[in-house]
Amino acid sequence: MNAELRYEAVPDSELDRIRCNNFDDFGNAVVSRTSGGGEPLRCCLTVAGAGEQIALVAHRPTESGGPYAEVGPVFVHVVDCSGPAEGFPIDFRDRQAVLRPYDAAGQMLDGVVAEPGTSETELKRLFEDPAVDTVQVRNVVAGCWNFTVRRQG
Ligand SMILES: [Zn+2]
Incomplete structure (x- = not known):
């Protein structure tokens, strides 16, 4: 899949x-x-x-x-911007990130730390598990949320 x-x-x-x-x-x-x-x-x-x-x-x-x-x-x-482009956000490609998956009920599943350049591949791998509904991409040290990933459709 x-x-x-x-x-x-x-x-x-x-x-x-x-x-x-x-x-x-x-x-x-x-x-x-x-x-x-x-x-x-x-x-x-x-x-x-x-x-x-x-x-x-x-x-x-x-x-x-x-x-x-x-x-x-x-x-x-502060003011209106164009919003995100389609696809994986390019500016986040080379950042280390915590990928934190959740199931459809909002319970946290096992996450991973993605090394720079590997977030996209790691996300695809996490979504091979049908229990994963969303994945939050977060900063490694502060833990702040960057964006949420889900299946299309
Ligand atoms: Zn903006």
């Missing part, structure tokens, strides 16, 4: 709400800062270039709730 995968950023509806209200869904004010370059952006799944206007906001990547539904900090563009 070689499932086509979908790579999900922070949903447009949530980004619209945050940018309109100037607060995230957890009551934190949106504080614009100028990027020094290198922050992973969860609105368009790119890495910020120096000089871009970004903000750190709180996001809960698991819509269904439950004990594993953590809220964590994510960088986003």
Whole structure:
């Protein structure tokens, strides 16, 4: 089985709400800062270039709730951006990452640490297990969520 995968950023509806209200869904004010370059952006799944206007906001990547539904900090563009491109986000290809799988009930399954350049291959391997419903790609040290992966369709 070689499932086509979908790579999900922070949903447009949530980004619209945050940018309109100037607060995230957890009551934190949106504080614009100028990027020094290198922050992973969860609105368009790119890495910020120096000089871009970004903000750190709180996001809960698991819509269904439950004990594993953590809220964590994510960088986003302060103003509307183009959103993510199709396919695996190129800017995240050469980063080390934690790949954390969940089943359809939101329970965490066995994850892996993917070395730089191996996330895409490791994701395909994880999705060979039919019990895996979604996989969250996270930073290794801080554990922050980068994006969610699921099967197409
Ligand atoms: Zn963006």
